[in-house]
Structure formats: structure tokens, C-alpha cells
Amino acid sequence: MTIQSLRTASKIFLIAGAIFLLAFLVWVKATTGSVVQENVVAAESAYHHAVIESATVVEGKDFSDDPTVAVGTVEVQMTLRLDDGQVVSSRGLDETGLYKAGRRVIVQYQPGASAEFQWGVVDVERSGRLLWLTAVFALAVLALMGRQGVASLIGLAFSIAMIVWIIAPAMLSGQNPLLVATLGALAVMWVTLPMSHGFNWTTAAAMIGTAVALALTVLLTVVSVDGTFITGLANEDARNLRYLIDGFQLDLRGILMAGIVIGTLGVLDDVTVSQASTVAQLRAAAPNAPRAKIVAGALKVGRDHLAASVNTLFLAYAGASLPLLLLFAIGGVSLGEHLTSETVAQEIVRALAGSIGLVAAVPITTILAAMILDEDSAVLHDHDHGEVHPEQERLVEMYGDNSDKTT
Structure with a gap:
């Protein structure tokens, strides 16, 4: 299959996905407003x-x-x-x-x-102090990133709006939490990646890779939560929601799985963009290199990035669940009993399901990017921040740089 045919298929997928997600958002927003008013207790x-x-x-x-x-x-x-x-x-x-x-x-x-x-x-x-902290954060982003910082902040605002105005009301109206969170997360990705990184084939490869890896994460999450008999009742905040909902039984297990999907998306975006950009730069640096060599080189770079990203994902969950980790220091209960209790087990499932999806995103995005990117697709500022990775130097030495490019 040629690059052109793969690009055509990718374009169809991205356009069809955008239309479907837009229709989903419009439908959810149009059908959940009054239902939420009826279901939520006036507190x-x-x-x-x-x-x-x-x-x-x-x-x-x-x-x-x-x-x-x-x-x-x-x-x-x-x-x-x-x-x-x-x-x-x-x-x-x-x-x-x-x-x-x-x-x-x-x-x-x-x-x-x-x-x-x-x-x-x-x-x-705390609203006043939080507004000041938010302003400092925004100024720091704008000072360092310039126009791309503006796009990133707009994307962040869109993500917050999606969760507050679309995903949360849909769950409170009785919609399937996992389905709503998955489609909502995809909608966030469909908007924020092109906004932050531009409309190009590198971004397209990252978007498709993210979509595939997120779908795998959803499957892993469902299998893991069901297989470990997690009910979602271990979270006190989730249990309290039941007292504020009338008209239907809130799906606490679905809400737990929805949280895993949304939490994984942010790290997935980072990994897939980096991998697609790595492939683009390797191809631009060594246009004569065989596709298999490009994939192998990008995977070596990806492993370096993944080693830090997996740890980042685990530490994010560990930091949010620090009181649970302190249970390990309490005597009288064995470590095994702590780990298999639902309170701790749900956090283990959250971290592992997201990490497995993260690991899968690297080869998926790398192979896809190698198939649809050529030497003119490089996005030089996304991956290495001005540094040359040793794998890029090695491929240039083996296959030559742009001056040797053939058509």
C-alpha cells in the first residue's frame, strides 16, 4: 500500500471521526440538560x-x-x-x-x-487564591511557549469544558459513563492535538495512534475491573454521589473505568506526538533509510521516553492516592491483604491498565507514522527540543542526510 493511499484512508478516518464526535457532543448536550435537573437532588x-x-x-x-x-x-x-x-x-x-x-x-x-x-x-x-495561581500558570506557559502556549491554554480550557459541561452531565443523566468518557476523551484529543501541534501528517499519525491505544486501554480497563471484581464502592466520594441522585442507580463501576480512560489520555497524547515526531525527524534526517530501520530507530527513542512516562503515570496515581499508600505502614495487616483490598486494588488496576495502553501506543504510533510520513513531514520542535538523539545521528551516518535525498 502506497503512502498516498494510506494518507487518504487516514484522512477519511479523521474526518469521519470528527463528524461522529461532533454529532455525539451535540446529541449529549441537547438531551441531558433537563434530565440532570430532574435527577440531581437540589443541594x-x-x-x-x-x-x-x-x-x-x-x-x-x-x-x-x-x-x-x-x-x-x-x-x-x-x-x-x-x-x-x-x-x-x-x-x-x-x-x-x-x-x-x-x-x-x-x-x-x-x-x-x-x-x-x-x-x-x-x-x-479559595476561589481568589486559585485564580491567582491559575494566572501565574498561564503567564508562565505564555512566556515560555508563545503562540503555541496560547493554543495549549485554549486546549486546556476545552478539556475542562468537555468534562464539566458534557461528560459529567451525561453521567448524571444516566448515560453509560465509560462510553461517554471514551467519546469525550476522543473529542478532546481531536481538538487539542491539531490546535497545539498544527494540522500536518505528523499530528494525524499521533491522533490515529492515540485513538487506537485509547480503544485498547478501554478494553483492558473493562477486563481488569471485571476480572478483579472491583465494584467502585471503595471511593467515598463516589458513594456520596448516590445520595444526590434520584431516578436511577448511579454506575459507580462505570465511573471508575471512565476515570481511568480520562486519566490515561493526557499521557497518551504526549507519547504518541513524540513518537510520530521522532519518525518524522528520522525520515527527514535519513530519507534513504528503509522503513524497518526508521521503525527500529524510533522504537529505541520511544523506549527512552516510555521508561519515564510509565513512571510518571504511576507516580501521578500514587500521589493522588497517598493516604492509601500509608496503609502499608499500619501494622496488623499483611502487605498482600492491603494490595488485594478494593481500596488499593482499584488504584493498582488504574495504574496498570493505563500503563499497558501507554506501552502499546509506542509501537502502534511508530509503525503508523513510518507508513504515512516522508522526509517532508518533519516537525522539528516537538520531539527533541533542539537536541539530536543518538539514533538520529546513527541513521544519518548509515543512510546520509538530506543532501543525498532521492526522489
Whole structure:
């Protein structure tokens, strides 16, 4: 099969995929809005923003004998001024010294509680500080990456919007979580890769490689979750969702699998773009090299990248689940029992299923890119950031550089 015929098939796949994903997004958005309103219990109306006007420690309260309360916890009597001007009283436990006069908090009204506990502080308001941190991040990206940074930030905004406005509402309306997450993740990839790396055959190879590897990850995730009898009930946040949903039974196992797919996509993008770019540069540097040599050389580069990426994926999951890892330090339970408990096992499945998909993405993307890229397809800034990989030098020495190019 010639490069031209492969490119034609790739173009058809990408265009058809874009049309299908667009239709899916429009359909999901059009059919889930009112359903979510009916299914989700009206809890947000019970939350209010307020500022603490005064906070006084309640004397005579000793929690030193209560193992469920952190050392140093005190009970605090607070006066709160809501944003609508109403002044209310609240009493609660302060474990970390956060309840101080002048601090903005989020409070919840519970009419069924006793009078002194009807208003309770549920969290500290962090929106202002998070906005500053976001602004610093955006400026750092723009200062380093320039126009490509703008595209990356737009892609990030699109990813967030996809999860908040499309994927989450679809799950809350009763749609299959894994299907919605998979198609939503593909839609994110279909938009963000061309936006960040340009419309070219290198990006096309990365997109197709990502789609195939993501499909494999979905299959591995389903088999792994079903095969290890994971229910999704080990996650406290997921269990709490059940109390906020009416009208149908939330698929917690599906939500767990959806999270694995979405979490894997970000690392997959990085690996597939790097591999496609590696093939393009090797082909540009050694246009006379046989396709098999290009694949072999790119795979050597890919193994270097993959060694770090697999560790990155595991550390990302480990960091998010650090309290679970601390269970290993608790005596009385063997390491094997810890590892096979659902709380820990679901994180192991999450990391391994995503890592296997990541490993598969390297040869899939490399072979595909070698089949559709030629010496004019190089994207010189994506892979090596200005450095020449030893594999590129070796192929140039063996097969010559662009000055030897034949048509």
C-alpha cells in the first residue's frame, strides 16, 4: 500500500471521526440538560458564601480521648455574615485553626438540625487564591511557549469544558459513563492535538495512534475491573454521589473505568506526538533509510521516553492516592491483604491498565507514522527540543542526510 493511499484512508478516518464526535457532543448536550435537573437532588441551594465576623473557642471542651478527632482540635462558636447581609451563628470543630475572623467560608443550612447547629461551615472559600495561581500558570506557559502556549491554554480550557459541561452531565443523566468518557476523551484529543501541534501528517499519525491505544486501554480497563471484581464502592466520594441522585442507580463501576480512560489520555497524547515526531525527524534526517530501520530507530527513542512516562503515570496515581499508600505502614495487616483490598486494588488496576495502553501506543504510533510520513513531514520542535538523539545521528551516518535525498 502506497503512502498516498494510506494518507487518504487516514484522512477519511479523521474526518469521519470528527463528524461522529461532533454529532455525539451535540446529541449529549441537547438531551441531558433537563434530565440532570430532574435527577440531581437540589443541594446547591443550601450552600451560602459568608465571612466570619467573630470566632471564639468554646471553653471546657476536651477531645483528647476521642480517637476520631485530631490532636489540638477545638470547638469554635462563630458569628457569620452571609453575602446577602444576614447574620447567623454557627458552632463547629476546628482541627487546623482555619476558623478566624475575616476569613471567607462556605456554609450550609440544615433546617432539621438543632438551632445552634443549623448553620455549619463546610469549607473555606479559595476561589481568589486559585485564580491567582491559575494566572501565574498561564503567564508562565505564555512566556515560555508563545503562540503555541496560547493554543495549549485554549486546549486546556476545552478539556475542562468537555468534562464539566458534557461528560459529567451525561453521567448524571444516566448515560453509560465509560462510553461517554471514551467519546469525550476522543473529542478532546481531536481538538487539542491539531490546535497545539498544527494540522500536518505528523499530528494525524499521533491522533490515529492515540485513538487506537485509547480503544485498547478501554478494553483492558473493562477486563481488569471485571476480572478483579472491583465494584467502585471503595471511593467515598463516589458513594456520596448516590445520595444526590434520584431516578436511577448511579454506575459507580462505570465511573471508575471512565476515570481511568480520562486519566490515561493526557499521557497518551504526549507519547504518541513524540513518537510520530521522532519518525518524522528520522525520515527527514535519513530519507534513504528503509522503513524497518526508521521503525527500529524510533522504537529505541520511544523506549527512552516510555521508561519515564510509565513512571510518571504511576507516580501521578500514587500521589493522588497517598493516604492509601500509608496503609502499608499500619501494622496488623499483611502487605498482600492491603494490595488485594478494593481500596488499593482499584488504584493498582488504574495504574496498570493505563500503563499497558501507554506501552502499546509506542509501537502502534511508530509503525503508523513510518507508513504515512516522508522526509517532508518533519516537525522539528516537538520531539527533541533542539537536541539530536543518538539514533538520529546513527541513521544519518548509515543512510546520509538530506543532501543525498532521492526522489
